[in-house]
Amino acid sequence: MGGAVVDDGPPGVKAPDGGWGWAVLAGCFVITGFSYAFPKAVSVFFKELIREFDVGYSDTAWISSILLAMLYGTGPLCSVLVNRFGCRPVMMVGGLFASLGMILASFATSIIHIYLCIGVITGLGLALNFQPSLIMLNRYFSEKRPLANGLAAAGSPVALCCLSPLGQILQYQYGWRGGFLILGGILLNCCACGALMRPLLPPKKPQYLEESTPTAAEEKKPQPKKKLLDFSVFKDRGFLIYTVAASIMVLGLFVPPVFVVSYAKGLGYEDTKSSLLLTILGFVDMFARPASGLIAGMKWVRPRTVYLFSFAMIFNGCTDLIGSQATNYGGLVVFCIFFGISYGMVGALQFEVLMSIVGTEKFSSAIGLVLLMEAFAVLVGPPGAGRLLDATHQYMYVFLLAGCEVTLSAFVIAIGNFFCISKKKEDPEVNIEMAVTDAEKEGLNFGKESEEDHEGEEDPKEKVNGNDNALKAVEEVIMVKEMGENGGEDTL
Numbered sequence: 001m002g003g004a005v006v007d008d009g010p011p012g013v014k015a016p017d018g019g020w021g022w023a024v025l026a027g028c029f030v031i032t033g034f035s036y037a038f039p040k041a042v043s044v045f046f047k048e049l050i051r052e053f054d055v056g057y058s059d060t061a062w063i064s065s066i067l068l069a070m071l072y073g074t075g076p077l078c079s080v081l082v083n084r085f086g087c088r089p090v091m092m093v094g095g096l097f098a099s100l101g102m103i104l105a106s107f108a109t110s111i112i113h114i115y116l117c118i119g120v121i122t123g124l125g126l127a128l129n130f131q132p133s134l135i136m137l138n139r140y141f142s143e144k145r146p147l148a149n150g151l152a153a154a155g156s157p158v159a160l161c162c163l164s165p166l167g168q169i170l171q172y173q174y175g176w177r178g179g180f181l182i183l184g185g186i187l188l189n190c191c192a193c194g195a196l197m198r199p200l201l202p203p204k205k206p207q208y209l210e211e212s213t214p215t216a217a218e219e220k221k222p223q224p225k226k227k228l229l230d231f232s233v234f235k236d237r238g239f240l241i242y243t244v245a246a247s248i249m250v251l252g253l254f255v256p257p258v259f260v261v262s263y264a265k266g267l268g269y270e271d272t273k274s275s276l277l278l279t280i281l282g283f284v285d286m287f288a289r290p291a292s293g294l295i296a297g298m299k300w301v302r303p304r305t306v307y308l309f310s311f312a313m314i315f316n317g318c319t320d321l322i323g324s325q326a327t328n329y330g331g332l333v334v335f336c337i338f339f340g341i342s343y344g345m346v347g348a349l350q351f352e353v354l355m356s357i358v359g360t361e362k363f364s365s366a367i368g369l370v371l372l373m374e375a376f377a378v379l380v381g382p383p384g385a386g387r388l389l390d391a392t393h394q395y396m397y398v399f400l401l402a403g404c405e406v407t408l409s410a411f412v413i414a415i416g417n418f419f420c421i422s423k424k425k426e427d428p429e430v431n432i433e434m435a436v437t438d439a440e441k442e443g444l445n446f447g448k449e450s451e452e453d454h455e456g457e458e459d460p461k462e463k464v465n466g467n468d469n470a471l472k473a474v475e476e477v478i479m480v481k482e483m484g485e486n487g488g489e490d491t492l
Helices: 021-053 057-073 075-085 087-105 109-142 143-152 155-186 189-195 207-212 233-236 235-255 253-266 270-297 302-325 329-392 395-418 426-450 460-468 468-487
Strands: none
Touching: 021 057, 021 109, 021 143, 021 155, 021 189, 021 468, 057 329, 075 087, 075 329, 087 109, 087 155, 109 189, 109 329, 143 270, 143 329, 155 235, 155 253, 155 270, 189 426, 233 235, 233 253, 233 329, 235 302, 235 395, 253 270, 253 302, 253 395, 253 468, 270 302, 270 329, 270 426, 302 329, 302 395, 329 395
């Protein structure tokens, strides 16, 4: 593996749900903020770029579009690299790419150079950070995973509130070239966040167990080589339903934040007052995401997270439909408050639901394939809404279309989950994992007792012989688990 420690999340390794996981969460918070907020933060330099290169606004808008396309469309590539080299090295290299793109952009002499440097190089760097950070978060948290996802997702509105004003200050003080150079230096923090992604290692067997089974390693069959991109997730009906619903949702989810400021300007309000709407939306979103994660982690809500996710999408879609009728500034403020709540709920729950569908082992491949499907919707959604606006010259129809798309996606995932997915009365994989954990604990406890009683009454070898059954049970359970993965039914 090129000398890298590959964090495959081996079976039998329980998510710590804390400890170093909080450092991983902090890194994921920063990476999520950079990934989602950076395309919007770069837009503050567009006026200077228009003046510098004598281009139109539509030409500069391609910068953010290409950046987002790289963030979503390179999902399968990120999955392959993570499965080949591990999360930590991929993220650190991605941090270098993200920084290098902004630094090279500061020397650009045409808009094409900006496309290549910021759009392609920085976009690829952010993609190589975003996806692995979510994979590591999934491996470090299990019981507290909904809360961890909510806290990590809060990085997006927090970073947006910080990066946009910072970009304006840098542009005023140093110009767009100096601003790009400084932002490139800031993106080097992605490398520091990548260094936090320490891979989980399987627990060591107690010394007495290792001595009692000298031929265990020889008798164990070689494990099949892990696939770099596991397409078997498409056999899971739950994954297919989620992918279709998420792709429909993305068509309209990002449209209102793009057009709400122009909506206010179209009603005759000044630029400063119109821009305040996005600040209100981001402030509400900032608190909605951790709160949604906290609610999703409750015992009676956790098994029904997919329905909470569908409720969040219906809430978001209905907010768009009602907000389309706003005729004054007060109505738009109310719209932004409710949109911020629903948008935060969707942002906090979307990857939590995917994790619960495919599990830890296949998540690295699943998220890459989902992001690839969403990339097409991201490229079609806002431009399609813009064409509708050009044809009708009314923002009402833009918001109505966005609301219908998000609401439709909610019904797709809710009805698909209720009618099309066969539910198991009992999940054997959970029981198997519990059995492995219990057997491991028994072995660990035995090892501690043996060390304490080494000078006591019984011979340690006699205790080891009495514990051989526990080791055999672990091996049998692992074999059953491998057989179960090949013949298991699909669940959501």
